[in-house]
Amino acid sequence: MQKLIKVHTEDNVAVALINLEQGQKASLNGTEYTILKPTKAKHKIALVDFNEGDKIIMYGVLVGKASQTIALGEVLTTENVKHQSAEVHKKTGDIGWNPPDISIWKDKTFMGYHREDGQVGTANVWLFFPLVFCENRNIEVLKEVFEKELLFEEANKHRMLLRSLVNNTSEEAIVEDEKTRVFENIDVKFITHQGGCGGIRQDSESLARLLAGYVNNPNVAGATVLSLGCQNLQIKIFEDALKAINPDLKKPIVMYEQQQMGTVDDMLSAVIKDSYEAIKKANEIERKPAPISKLRIGLECGGSDGFSGISANPTLGHVSDVMAAVGGTAILSEFPELCGVEQELVNRCESEEKANKFLGLMKAFEKSVVDAGSGFDMNPSPGNIKDGLITDAMKSAGAAKKGGTSRIKDILDYGEYVTESGLNLLCTPGNDVESTTAMAGSGANIILFTTGLGTPTGNPVTPVIKVSSNSELAQKMDDIIDFDTGPVIRGEQSIDEMGNTLLDFIIKVASGEIQTKAQKLNQSDFIPWKRGVSL
Structure with a gap:
């Protein structure tokens, strides 16, 4: 069984797929590594010797720096790694996009509630x-x-x-x-x-x-x-x-x-x-057929673990890319969880104007957090850290995978409504409920919510599909999990295969054939983002 995985060719760390014992051998791409300390699944192993101040690369981007010497084969922790991300000032180029094959999707429909303004609901x-x-x-x-x-x-x-x-x-x-x-x-x-x-x-x-x-x-x-x-x-x-x-x-x-x-x-x-x-x-009002281009899918993660950025989030990324290719809409929110991947995102923006709006919102948000005595580097929760997400940039690089690779069509501030099909970035906090609340307010008629630890979040008007990053969670908390991407971790399915299976599931939910677990539990969470102070 494979014990380690390297997410990107430029990475200098690997993710443990299973619990590893001190002294155990693990092979990766033809090289054998000796595990120096007990390492839990989902945590990261150094693939090189790090000196203090050396850059740590994961998902092909800067996710931290060594705060002390880290030996090859040693586990990364909050004691030997500090948050660091690349500085971004402007759009430096354009990232091209190869759309996925949509031959099986272009004529797909769902049974929805047609409104007079042309929008189509997945619920009434x-x-x-x-x-x-x-x-x-x-x-x-x-x-x-x-x-x-x-x-x-x-x-x-x-x-x-x-x-x-x-x-x-x-x-x-x-x-x-x-x-x-x-x-x-x-x-x-x-x-x-x-x-x-x-x-x-x-x-x-x-x-x-x-x-x-x-x-x-x-x-x-x-x-x-x-x-x-x-x-x-x-x-x-x-x-x-x-x-x-x-x-x-x-x-x-x-x-x-x-x-x-x-x-x-x-x-x-x-x-x-x-x-x-x-x-x-x-x-x-009764359900009638509608093209899947009428779907507006919110992309959310909460209670993330070290597998979220490898299985569940990239699966959502495939769905997002398919939606962009068929003329549908995807909404990626949680701006604190995009810290560290800004350069890629601004270079995916359709125009310099959109790129500048994104950077302006990010910088204003981060300044407000710093003025309050905190910072984006404080974003990972105790649960995130326990399961291997030890820096904000590491968490963000995995979280951004939900947005796939398509061009970014629009940037929305909090409370702005979607008007462009394709991928939209929506400025919200990383708080699960504040973010899902905002996405429904911006027009999302389905929300996909990935989790590695288990989160019961739902929404009053928009079905929330809970996607687990690992099968253990799906089995343990089957009352809140709708869809399991654990087969990706085990090498049983590719991201594209899992994404296509998820899209089939989404169409059934959108058509009212399947109720989400959050709907069955009547989980209807609503928390507005309070950006100001009280007087």
Whole structure:
């Protein structure tokens, strides 16, 4: 069995594919190496002798420097390696692209929900949300009412356990009323948040753009919006944000302002009556065939491990390249996790203007982090480090593989909506939920989420497909993992083969044939990025 893998021909480190013992021999490309210290799978082994200050290369890019002498065959750790990445100032050239063979994909379709503006949804959601946190309680009340009376979802086993304890009987003796969903073609989802007031005006405007993006998302049929009345995020600010994204939006939106309506009971009664009628009409929309070029796929990673950049992320990269080749869209976010690969990315940008926008956003983001007393080099989490991602640049070089090799068509700041097909870069934090929240707000109708450690993230309006980097995780946490790329690590499938299998799976999810694990768990995470301060 292969014990080591070298990702790029220029690398001076290799990745351990299995746990290696001190003194064990491991061959790589005809050379035999002696392992000097116990090395866990996913960690890196020095392929040369490093002196203090020497550059460490992985994925063909600078990912760190030796902080002390590292002998050939020794494991890399946070004690002997420090973060370092190449400085980037401008676009220095153009990187060409050889598109993948799309003969099997060019005529593929999925069954989606067609909107009047030409977008196509992979889901059909009626969305409830507040403009300000003061309305969160009312949203929660509506959530309980609509979920119980419209969805009649199967009883949670933990709720059944509690009911059996209250009734002093066995769980088997507890029988739920046999009810079915009232509507088959519509889901009802609810968002709460802590914004809309109390911070700087820019935060409220940013939240307005994000919420407007959710309403415009092709997976959303319409929305119920609650406002208190006196908050920073006024209804007009939200309406202006909607017009900026889609001046001719025809989706039904019902809005209520509590301070204009009197009692909570009066407002909620009106909300329930009006929303029910709108939901009933939205239920009439049915799935119809659409070309896969109508897919907008968000690319995310969270709880990454040392295999993520070798199996799961490159698999997403193949999907991204296929989407670009057929005229579809991919969205790569998490700017802190692109630190160290900026030169390649700016040289893949369609124009110097796009390259400069990307560098400007990266530098402004990093400056804000430094001003707060931290830095991008603090990005790897304890879980990342434990599983072999010991520097930010090392983590970033693997994370960037999700974006494949295609040309970069557009650069989006947080809250901007996708208008260009092909690969888009979206400025978000590396935080999983803040990033997935932003991608749905920018129009993603499917999100692919790679993980090596296990992350339960989902989204209120966009199906999130969880892709594991290794089979052990897929087996251990099969309640949250949808797709396993472990066969790549074992040499059983190539990246292209695994990517094609994943794209088949995506089409089934987009068509409603398969529910993601996050959907089954009703995992609907929503965290806006708060860029400003509180006043």
